[in-house]
Amino acid sequence: xxxxxxxARLGLVSVRMLRHYDAVGLLRPAYVxxxxxxxxxxxxxxxxxxxxVAIKDLGFTLEQVRAIxxxxxxxxxxxxMVRLRRAQIEARISADLARLRGVEARLRAIETEGHMGAAxxxxxxxxxxxxxxxxxxxxxxxxxxxxxVIGPLYDELCSRLDVAGVAVTGPGIAYYEAREDxxxxxxxxxxxxxxxxxxxxxxxxxxxxxxHAATVIHHGSxxxxxxxxxxxxxxxxxxxxxxxxxxREVYLHSPENRDDWVTELQMEVSxxxxxxxxxxxxxxxx
Numbered sequence: 408x409x410x411x412x413x414x415a416r417l418g419l420v421s422v423r424m425l426r427h428y429d430a431v432g433l434l435r436p437a438y439v440x441x442x443x444x445x446x447x448x449x450x451x452x453x454x455x456x457x458x459x460v461a462i463k464d465l466g467f468t469l470e471q472v473r474a475i476x477x478x479x480x481x482x483x484x485x486x487x488m489v490r491l492r493r494a495q496i497e498a499r500i501s502a503d504l505a506r507l508r509g510v511e512a513r514l515r516a517i518e519t520e521g522h523m524g525a526a527x528x529x530x531x532x533x534x535x536x537x538x539x540x541x542x543x544x545x546x547x548x549x550x551x552x553x554x555x556v557i558g559p560l561y562d563e564l565c566s567r568l569d570v571a572g573v574a575v576t577g578p579g580i581a582y583y584e585a586r587e588d589x590x591x592x593x594x595x596x597x598x599x600x601x602x603x604x605x606x607x608x609x610x611x612x613x614x615x616x617x618x619h620a621a622t623v624i625h626h627g628s629x630x631x632x633x634x635x636x637x638x639x640x641x642x643x644x645x646x647x648x649x650x651x652x653x654x655r656e657v658y659l660h661s662p663e664n665r666d667d668w669v670t671e672l673q674m675e676v677s678x679x680x681x682x683x684x685x686x687x688x689x690x691x692x693x
Contacts, residue, residue, distance in 0.1 A: 413535035
C-alpha cells in the first residue's frame with residue numbers, strides 16, 4: 408500500500424485533489440488508519456484515478472464523472488469521448504482564430520479608409536452564365552458563419568461534378584440571398600456548359616445578366632475582404648448608384664494558400680440618378 412503522498416506522486420495529481428475525490432466519494436482510500444486517519448491506497452486504484460482525471464479533463468463535472476464511472480465505461484468508449492472532445496476543441500479554436508482574423512481585417516480596413524482610388528472600381532455588364540451549384544444556409548453574412556458553410560459546399564460540388572463527368576468551364580462563383588431572419592442562403596457554383604438532367608444531385612441553372620455591376624478585385628483570403636467591400640460601397644455611393652442585393656464573388660485564382668487568392672467582387676447597381684440642374688435665379692428688372 409502507498410501513503411496518500413506516494414499515491415499522489417504515482418498518479419500525477421495533488422494530495423489536495425485526492426482528499427477532494429475522497430470527500431465527494433469518487434475515489435475512497437483502500438484503508439484509513441482509525442487512530443491517525445492516515446489514508447492508504449493500492450496500486451490497482453490508479454486505474455480508477457486515470458479514468459477520473461481523463462473524463463474530468465474532457466470538461467465533465469465531477470457529478471458527471473461519477474455517473475460515467477458507474478456505467479463502467481470501457482476504453483473504446485473513452486477514446487470515442489476523446490475524439491468528440493477533440494473535434495469540439497478544434498472547432499472552437501478555429502472559430503476563435505477566424506474571429507481574430509476578422510478583427511485584424513477590420514483594423515486593416517480602418518487603416519486604409521479613404522486610400523482606395525476610384526480607378527480600381529469598374530462598372531461593366533456581366534453576361535448570363537451557366538453554373539452547377541449547391542446551396543446551404545449560413546447563420547449570418549459574417550465571415551465566421553460563411554466560411555464553414557461555403558468550403559464544404561464547394562468540396563461536395565466538385566466531387567459530384569467529377570462523378571457525373573461534368574467539366575468545369577470557368578472560375579467558381581459564389582452568390583448569396585439574405586433571409587428575413589438574418590440568415591443567408593449560400594450558393595456555391597461552378598461554371599459549366601452542361602444541360603440540366605433528371606436525377607442530378609446538383610442544380611444546373613443560369614445566373615442572370617447584371618446590366619450594371621460595380622466590380623473590384625480583392626487580393627487575399629475572403630475572410631479579409633471587408634476592406635474591399637467597404638471601398639466598393641463608398642465608390643457606389645459617391646458616384647450616385649444604389650446597390651442591389653449582395654455581391655457575387657468570382658474566384659479568379661484560388662490556390663491552396665488563401666492569402667494568394669484573387670477574387671472579383673461584383674455588385675449589381677442601379678444607373679446613377681441624373682443630376683437636376685439648379686434653376687437659374689432671375690434678377691428683378693430695374
